[in-house]
Each structure stands twice: as structure tokens, then as C-alpha cells.
Amino acid sequence: MTIQELLAGRAAEAFNQLFGTVLSPSDFTIQRTVINFREQGDFSLVVFPLLKLSKKSPEETARLMGNKLQEITDEIESFSVIKGFLNLRIKQQFWVDFITKKYTNTSFGLKKPEGGKPVVVEFSSPNTNKPLHLGHIRNNLLGFSVSKILEANGQSVKRVNLVNDRGIHICKSMLAWKLFGNNVSPESSGKKGDKLVGDFYVLFDKKFKEECGSLVAKGLSEEEAGNRSNLMSEARNMLRKWEQQDPETRALWSMMNQWVYKGFEETYRQLGIVFDKTYYESETYLLGKKLVDEGLKKGVLFRKDDNSIWIDLTSEGLDEKLLLRADGTSVYMTQDLGTAQLRYDEFNPSEMIYVVGNEQNYHFDVLKLVLKKLDKEWADHIFHLSYGMVELPEGKMKSREGTVVDADDLIEEMKVTARQMTEELGKIDDFDSEEAVRLYDTVGLGALKYFILKVDPKKNMVFNPSESIDFNGNTGPFIQYTYARIKSVLRKAEGQDFTMQGSVTLYPKEISLSILNYMFPQVINDAATEYSPSVIANYLFELAKEYNQFYHEHPILKEENTNSKDYRLALSVLTASVLKNGMKLLGIEVPERM
């Protein structure tokens, strides 16, 4: 239980005794006293919402509550009333006891998964025709971090990936390889598999444009040129062959996809991401037709004259939506319906989270509505974790202009920057080379991950590589650095066998640092309900900053009073533990020294 929950419970009790009305603790807003009134108290109860029931003025209500609380509890030192705010000062002994109890617990704030119904988190979902880029990085980091946060709340989680490995776009790169590839492979070219395939996709586009250009020069319109293009019709032909299970086409498809997977695997490894299960659209794209039949029988769907099947969502403010083409083949929506059902049957989840970019908001609105109309009660437990685009300081990434930032290149660049900065300062001259490389990885990736995760997912954001790796400011390296520094302090204090003593006189600063005691579990909780790692990221920064201030005012190793030194060391242990656990929830490592 957090201190806030405890106080809310006490407040409910006090209110009941005073006014004879039974309210639940959640009816009481207990907040951290705002900084300017910290002299008045540690926590504040907002009494405005209670006035209708108390039938007294704000001041009077607050005063009565304050008296009653002090009477019936033993946590409160004193209180003051300012307008409708009842400021409560918590007894110092309470803090000390609280910290004493917690500081040896290194998994502070985290729970073990309890089993029960899992939450399925789908993320990443790449196409096999091009390598991962900066946008995918945001997706992967969000999905992975959200899954970690849910686990820290005791939730069991299934991480799933749905690979888009079929379709006309895949055929384009296959065709380009067949026509212009000269049997090149990742081994023979030394290129990463996903890059190689991506290059052929680009090559197809280039050749296709050339062909169209020459057709237009002969007097065709652009649309006609597109339709008359040999390349495009060959690609379509290839897709048909693929669907007819043509062995040669399938073999080529399979070979090139394997190249890509090997490349993806490497990128995932770099990012520290793993999945419990990977689905392939080639295996799931025919699903969903059963659901369409079901819908037809129920009269939820209708058939047009050309035999295509639709759902009418105009009464919900959306459009009519196609679910099956006239020739009976399915579309994206159809297979997503099927995949959702498959996943539901397979995991019996309490919730299904889809980490997908916000350009698909409409798609997911429709998906949920259709499922609801099919009487799938679990449609309400589908959550689209929608996130915004990542832009660069120079502007938007555009594949046409070649400004797409490749994931691997970016990761490499971050590591190189970390190395350069470290070498310039000569901070780790005593590290062996293996240790040093590990540090560069940790810092480079930490910078990247933190910078992306600290932003509210639904907002578009600007990623600035050089700013992200700054060792000052709201950055990953700053937090890593703070952690390493605490560890260094603790190493030097080792052998002194410190313990917490109740007699310590606390300084206001130290009390404010100790907010971590009630806030960390709360923060994880909030982050889980909002599916937002940014909550945790920003909290960790606040904590690290506060520790630095604290350290500046109370240089621990120079402290001569044993009691207060012990207290501060214990606080350092606790802070380090929260920083480490918190960063873990973001998928970020912290170095023991740097």
C-alpha cells in the first residue's frame, strides 16, 4: 500500500466519524503537497469535493478533518489549512521506519508475474521487404517496455509478433532479385539479409519508374503507363503463382524471407527484444472468412450485387467497409479479424494490446466495431496502443527522398558517439576492451531508448541523436551516470556496515528524496494503466536529479555523524535500486561503473 492510499483510507474513516457518511477511500484526493507549500506538510487532502456533504466552509471542513485525523491516526505530526487544502505533516519516525523496512529489498516495487489470464502484446510487426527504421524502433521499444511494466504489476504477458511476409510488395523485391540479382546472396555480398532484400525492393521501384517514364514519353497517361507496365504485371503474376503454391516461386520467397529474418534477428538482439511467439501472415491471411460467414448468417454483413461482402458502419459514424472481395479473396481487415479470433482462442487473454502507428487508428476502430457486431464480448478488451511519428530535426523521414533512418545504422551511430565521448574524457582507461565495448553499447542504446520512451506515445516526436546522448538533462546517460555514481559511493563506503538508525534527524531535502518510497509502486501502476513508459522515464529523471542535489548538499563520504551517514547510505541504496529497476522497465541497462 502506498502512503497516499493509507491516508485516503484514514480520511474516509475520519469523514465517516465526523459527518456520518460512508465514502470509499477513492473519493478522497490525497496529493503530494505542491513544492511551494512543502513547509506546511508532505501530503494534502483536497476538501472541495467534500463540501456538499459536510455542509461547511472549506476551511472549517479542512480543520475538522485535520483534528480528527490527528486524533484517530498516529502517522500525522501536524496539519495546516490553506483555503480548501488540508496539509498534513507526516511524522519523521514514520519515514525512517518506512525506509528501514525497504532499503535492503533490491526488487523494490516490482512484483512477480502471478499467472492467471495473460495480456497479449503485439508489437514490431515488420514487412519483409525492407529493413527496420526509426519508426519501428519506437514501436519495438514501446511494446517491449509496456510488456515489462505489465509484468512488474504482476501481470503475465505474451509478447507476439506478426510478420507481414506475403503480398505484392514482397513479390516486387523477389522479381527484382530474379531479374537483376545475378544470384547474389547475403553471404556473397557481405550485406545484411534485410538490407539486401530492401535494396531490391528499391531497385524494383526504380526500374518500374523508368519503364513508366518511357511509356509516358510515348504518349500514355501515368495511370495507363502503370497498368501497361511489364514489371508490374510480372509482379502480379508472381503473386498469383505464390498463391497457387508454385514450387519455384515459393522456394525463392522462402529463401529471401530467411535472409530477412536473420537480419531482423540481429536488430532485435541489439535492441534486447524477444518474443514469445511469431505469427506469419502467409499462415494467417486466409483466416477470418469463417467470421464473415458467421456475420452473414447473423445478418450483420451484407452482399453487394457483385458478390463482394460489406459491413455498414454508417450508423456508428464510419463508412461502409469491405470484408471480402467479389472474387472471394480476403482483405487486410478480414485477416485481422481472423488473427484476433485465433489469438483469443489460443491464449484466452484478459486483454489484447496492439502496438501500431496512429495512421491505423481508423482500422482499429473498425476492427473493434465489427467484432462487437459479431457479438464477440472480448472486443472491449482490445486496446490499440497508438503512437505518433518520429521525425528528425531536419524534418520528416521520407523514403522517396532517402531520408529514412535505418535502425542498425542509428544504433551503430549511437554506440560510436558514446565511445568518442568516453575516450575524449579518458574516464575508463582502466577498463579492459571487452568491458569498454559493453559500456559503449549500454550508453549508446540507453540514450536512444530513453529519448524515445520519455515522450507520450500518442504524440509525434522529434528525435535528436546528439541531444539524446548528452550526459546532462533528461537523458538516459544522465540516469545511468547517476546510478554509476551511487554505486561508486557505496563501493567506497563498503566495509562500514551501515544500518538505519531511528534517531536520525531528517532534513527537508532528504524527506523529499524519500518520496521514492511511496511513489515508485504508484508510478509503475500508473504507467501500466496508461500503457506509458514515459511516466516511468520522467519519474526516474526527477529522482536522479533530486539525488544529485541531495548529494551535493550532503557529501556522504565526508559526513562524520554516523547516524546520518548511515541514513544517507541507505537512501543511496534505495535510490540505486529504484533507478535500476525503473530502467529495466524501459529495457535499459545501467552500468555498475562508467
Added chain:
RNA sequence: GGCCCUGUAGUUCAAUGGAUAGAACGGAAGUUUCCUAAACUUUAAAUAUAGGUUCGAUUCCUAUCGGGGCUACCA
């Protein structure tokens, strides 16, 4: 056109309907060398506009104006 998201210091980000809108980077001034990439203190600087609901609005509602996205028998 319709639908969805979004608009906060110069910039990048915060703020369950609560007190005087917080930080960081950058700018200006100063203190210090404490363990580690310096730190600390002070300072200037923002809620797009107009209404509404409320004891109280950055937050909720309406309109207007900006930015982004969706509006495929592509996935």
C-alpha cells in the same frame, strides 16, 4: 468535404479538474572543485483564439485558426 489525433518558454518535453503551469537544453549573471562526463544558486521566457461548464480549466464542452494522419476491392 467527413472522421481521428495534436497545439504549452527560443527548442525538446511535463502537469489523475486543484494551490503561484514544472523540467531539461540553449541564453544571462554568480558560487564552487564535493567522486564521474562537472555541479549548485539566481534570472529572463509559454497554455493558438473566442466562448461555455465548474468553487476552481493546460486538462472537459462548442466554435474558429494552425500541424499531422486516415478517408483503397494495398498491407
